[in-house]
Amino acid sequence: MKKFTLGNSKEEVLKLVPERVIKKVILGETSIGIMxxxxxxxxxxxxxPHxxxxxxxxxxxxxGEIICPLHQYRFDLETGQVKSGYCGDLTIYPNELNENGLEITIP
Ligand code: FES
Structure with a gap:
């Protein structure tokens, strides 16, 4: 398990990630989306996962579901659960916003 911190402060991360825009970051060898x-x-x-x-x-x-651009399957962003379509759930990574920035845990 690895922990990564995005930004140096809460304010910086809030500026870095505009509301309701999906951003991509690469943490170690893992590409993740942030919304x-x-x-x-x-x-x-x-x-x-399809x-x-x-x-x-x-x-x-x-x-608050994300819709895949290819076949329009939908996933709950809270739980990763597939809401429409036939595949496994989306992997969700735990995060915590605090005064040091956004901490993201990759298992
Ligand atoms: S690749 Fe995402 S729904 Fe098919």
């Missing part, structure tokens, strides 16, 4: 709503961050595997499309080009709907 923020207010001060809540969602950190998830950057590639769809056929590996990039979720960085995905869309977020009003229920």
């Amino acid at each position: 923020r709503k207010g001060e809540t961050f969602h950190t998830f595997h950057a590639f769809c 056929r590996g499309a990039s979720l960085i080009q995905g869309n977020i709907n009003s229920s």
Whole structure:
């Protein structure tokens, strides 16, 4: 398990990641997507568990689900659970926003 910290402060991370825009970061050997709503961050595997499309080009709907651009499968960003489609769940990485920045844990 590895912990990574994005930014140097809470304010810096809030500026770095605009609301409801999916950003990609590479932590070690893992590509992850980041999406923020207010001060809540969602950190998830950057590639769809169905056929590996990039979720960085995905869309977020009003229920807080990410929609894959390739076959439009939907995943809950809180839990990673697949909401429409037939594949495994999306990997979600735990994160915590604190005064040092955004800490993301990669198992
Ligand atoms: S690759 Fe994402 S839904 Fe098929």
